[in-house]
Amino acid sequence: MFRVVLAALAIIALVNGETCESPEFKVNSHSTRDARLTAESAAQLEITVKCKNGKQPGTLYADINGQVVPCAQTPAAPGKYFIGVAANTHKELASGRTKIKLYDDDSYSALRKARTEDATKAVKPFGQVELNHPGVSYGPWLPSEFFAVCTFGLVWWAAYRERSKILG
């Protein structure tokens, strides 16, 4: 009897220890800022996950534009997950904050099993991160040559006016 209880407790401890609880995400977000240097827009998120019980989630999957894809990991830095988003034109990458849902192994398999739209929505994601894209810049609104021309034009016009007064 005692052995059964011990075994049950061990299994419960093992199961609880496997999954990551109340994860905290630290996100490093990078996106294309200069539209003259680049022809398309791209963004990359670097996520570090900290779990309360010290476990790492294993594989994370991200929901990008409706498609759920796995996050990249690197052998050099085990705790980091990378998500890449690419857009064909600069306008396609929405500026501002975009929410990206994350799924771990359990929630991903639940998502795969869901057959209806409601069931898919009912799956609770592992977490959510934000992609912050400040937008792309095409350069200054008015080029500096415009101001130079205005300034020197004003000087010329003032001189011309005085000259006409003298001659006229």
Next chain:
Amino acid sequence: MFFERSVVFLAILSVALGQTDDEESFLFVTKQTINRFLVQNKEFTIKYGLYNSGPTTVYNIHLNDAHSFPADQYELLVGTLSAKWERLNAGTNLTHIVVLKPKQSGISNSTYAIVTYQKSEKNTDVQKTYSSEFGDVYIMTSREYDRRFSSHIIDWLLFTAMASPCIVFPFFLWFKSKSKYEALVTKEKSSKKAQ
């Protein structure tokens, strides 16, 4: 007649047998840069696209491109040059972005990235494939790029500073003589009025 029939039979047989090859998936990897220009000390963004064509999932995908961008010529800003993914489902695609900063200018050539994957979870035979490459690229110096694209405000301010003696000095001479002349005219007028 017999020859034609046998050829037709062989053709149908090869198509039917050939169908079994479609059970396996093949991973296509593209490697492109989204930069219009490559400039020294400015961001150099590379986009890797992985496409799973075919009906099955591929597993354990490793992408390695560290040999194309050695650390002494490129600084890694965002992303990683050796990435791995657990799986890629049939018909889906992945994007991986790496942002580098070229340290040197000149012509630099980059080769393809090496990608390895397993076609099934149980079968640990590793399949190797190569990405596309964009060949030789010219990295311009930051001076060349600034000449075309920077805002030139400082250049114009310097130009104004250098041009101002040519404008201010004659203006000052004219203004001095004009104020002297006007002072004389008002003095004459006031003296005439007094008389």
